[in-house]
């Protein structure tokens with residue numbers, strides 16, 4: 001699949017052909033401002049995967065997925081640009097990876113329709129995200145909210161993706177994509193690569209600062225519960241000072257101490273220090289000191305990314321260029337898979353001129 005990687009090394013005359021790189025694909029939804037959870041749990045790893053040089057990587061802002069929940073069109077446009085800007089600011093390099101906006105590659109929606117016809121009502125009903133979101137948005141349980149796994153499967157299968165970097169919460173999505181691929185391949189012969197989860201070194205799972213048993217989510221209406229990449233230093237420090245902790249005072253991991261456990265995890269993910277080192281560093285100090293220290297290290301991490309995002313947001317033409325090039329490369333490959341799928345199911349392709 002060297003066509004999709006502009007940086008793929010070309011084989012020289014007489015030299016052995018380089019082994020084909022595996023394909024890795026990652027998506028982020030523009031369903032709100034990108035959070036510290038998205039960054040520490042996903043983006044940071046995505047950059048490491050890209051920089052390892054071991055994969056042909058595709059990164060996209062999954063704008064179609066964001067529509068399963070009602071979005072304000074003006075905000076959505078801003079969030080799409082911001083999602084792309086965060087990808088770039090975090091270190092995704094369009095010279096090394098394909099960066100695009102999902103809706104710019106029309107094959108996603110087209111393959112999703114076909115895959116919908118090979119996805120069972122029962123398996124869709126079992127999806128945790130459907131159950132969670134239909135409880136959360138009870139007045140808008142739309143068909144997209146129910147069938148989004150078929151679109152997600154299309155996102156993955158279109159590129160014959162080998163690996164999808166996933167956290168624990170995303171495993172079910174990959175399993176259903178594999179099941180759909182397996183079902184389709186079983187009927188029509190090998191059409192899709194069955195993707196594997198790519199588990200990187202423990203991706204941090206960041207919890208809400210207000211309700212630490214819940215994950216930090218960009219769509220959380222309580223803005224004190226989440227740190228976003230666009231928060232200022234002062235906002236970050238204020239949110240950490242307010243973070244919910246238990247009634248204890250010792251900075252030590254423990255059962256039932258969800259708030260302090262979350263802060264220790266965040267501090268560890270940001271500084272690279274182990275839990276033991278952190279517990280030693282804050283021995284004899286209270287929660288107040290630790291919250292302040294968390295706020296400061298997070299502000300130091302977020303600041304350079306926020307500044308780059310601001311620069312990119314002031315240069316949307318550049319983002320548009322990146323997306324145009326990305327969509328062009330992605331759609332060439334996607335079209336091949338789509339045509340193969342159409343043929344397998346018996347659709348007649350339009351005759352070439």
Ligand code: AQP
Pocket residue numbers: 027028029030031032035037038039040041042043165166167169170203204205206207215216217218219220
């Ligand atoms: N709190 C988190 N901790 C660690 N990883 C997280 N991710 C999301 N939240 C956390 C990871 O970020 C990647 C992109 O996520 P997504 O946008 O595709 O969807 P999501 O998981 O639904 O993210 P949010 O922030 O929770 O969005 P909303 O509020 O719209 O539902 C994924 O790899 C995800 O694991």
